[in-house]
Amino acid sequence: MNIKHEKRMEAAAxxxxxxxxxxxxxxxxxxxxxDAQLIGQLESEMKQLGLN
Structure with a gap:
């Protein structure tokens, strides 16, 4: 893996x-x-981004 790719991966992380x-x-x-509605929206966003 070259340095540029490693830096991109680090930046993405x-x-x-x-x-x-x-x-x-x-x-x-x-x-x-x-605020149940906002909680639901934010939790949905976390799932979409693969952050949960």
Whole structure:
């Protein structure tokens, strides 16, 4: 595997981790407000992105 490919893979992993953290924070916030609809949407988004 060349360096460019490794850097791309690392960037993709970092991006995915960042998205997961953001969605988890948003779900926690929605739970604190008892917003069931938003929780469902965010959980669906996590599944679509393969983050659960």
């Amino acid at each position: 970092n991006h995915k981790a960042s998205l997961a953290a953001l969605l988890k924070r948003r779900i926690e916030s929605a739970r604190s407000r008892n």
